[in-house]
Amino acid sequence: MTLLSVNLNKIAVLRNSRGGDEPSLARAAQTCIEAGCGGITVHPRPDQRHIRPDDVRMLAQLLRGRVEYNIEGNPFAGARGSYPGLLALAREVRPTQITLVPDGDGQITSDHGFDLVRDADRLAPLVAGFREIGCRVSLFVDAGTTNFEPAVRIGAQRVEIYTGPYAAAFAEGRVGDALAACVETARRAQQAGLAVNAGHDLSQTNLGTFKAAIPGLAEVSIGHALIGEALYEGLAATVRRYLQILD
Numbered sequence: 279m280t281l282l283s284v285n286l287n288k289i290a291v292l293r294n295s296r297g298g299d300e301p302s303l304a305r306a307a308q309t310c311i312e313a314g315c316g317g318i319t320v321h322p323r324p325d326q327r328h329i330r331p332d333d334v335r336m337l338a339q340l341l342r343g344r345v346e347y348n349i350e351g352n353p354f355a356g357a358r359g360s361y362p363g364l365l366a367l368a369r370e371v372r373p374t375q376i377t378l379v380p381d382g383d384g385q386i387t388s389d390h391g392f393d394l395v396r397d398a399d400r401l402a403p404l405v406a407g408f409r410e411i412g413c414r415v416s417l418f419v420d421a422g423t424t425n426f427e428p429a430v431r432i433g434a435q436r437v438e439i440y441t442g443p444y445a446a447a448f449a450e451g452r453v454g455d456a457l458a459a460c461v462e463t464a465r466r467a468q469q470a471g472l473a474v475n476a477g478h479d480l481s482q483t484n485l486g487t488f489k490a491a492i493p494g495l496a497e498v499s500i501g502h503a504l505i506g507e508a509l510y511e512g513l514a515a516t517v518r519r520y521l522q523i524l525d
């Protein structure tokens with residue numbers, strides 16, 4: 279069964295736009311959990327454009343023992359203001375999973391994965407640090423990646439396939455090559471002993487095709503499209519629709 283982890287970044291975007299506490303991140307998480315999601319994802323960025331460190335701490339209390347907690351971030355981005363750095367934050371809240379993403383501040387969103395051959399040695403001590411506190415470690419990778427020996431060597435347990443290009447190709451009606459790259463990357467990762475997650479721009483429209491093509495898909499983390507769809511259909515109903523697609 280593929281776990282649905284709902285990314286709540288966009289709830290925090292809306293909340294921060296007015297400077298108050300509404301819409302409530304806690305209520306959104308509670309609604310998703312009661313609708314049946316298996317996890318919650320957040321991506322606290324150093325510029326705190328949406329998820330803040332105190333959100334991360336609050337969610338850790340709310341989720342503990344109920345659903346998986348996946349925190350994403352760039353492990354090389356240091357502390358800034360009240361953002362303590364990803365490893366420091368993880369040491370505080372001990373999430374189920376840490377997904378390492380090579381995002382820079384200048385990016386409007388995540389748009390690429392790690393080059394595992396080039397980045398493995400730099401990532402190794404950080405992966406060890408997250409493993410030491412009991413977090414499962416997942417590395418964000420591009421579709422088309424085939425050499426997972428470096429990821430295994432440094433102790434990663436999962437990879438998350440960046441599905442942005444797949445979603446774009448799907449929207450243009452030419453999904454073949456993009457989907458085939460995801461399929462091969464998933465196959466090679468599983469062959470190396472890694473479990474496979476996926477995320478970015480997945481939606482009710484494109485998820486079914488992706489899920490059907492990737493045997494053993496462990497988890498999808500979905501936020502932008504899901505929260506947008508929830509504006510029309512309601513958050514609980516939208517989560518249930520995704521669960522039906524994954525069933």
Ligand SMILES: CC(=O)[C@@H](O)[C@H](O)COP(=O)(O)O
Nearest residue numbers: 287321379386387388477478
């Ligand atoms: C890693 C990834 O693809 C997304 O999880 C990321 O969280 C998107 O970040 P924004 O919500 O800031 O666009």
Ligand SMILES: NCC(=O)COP(=O)(O)O
Nearest residue numbers: 477478479499500501502
């Ligand atoms: N890792 C992907 C994620 O958490 C959500 O990405 P998106 O659905 O907001 O594009």
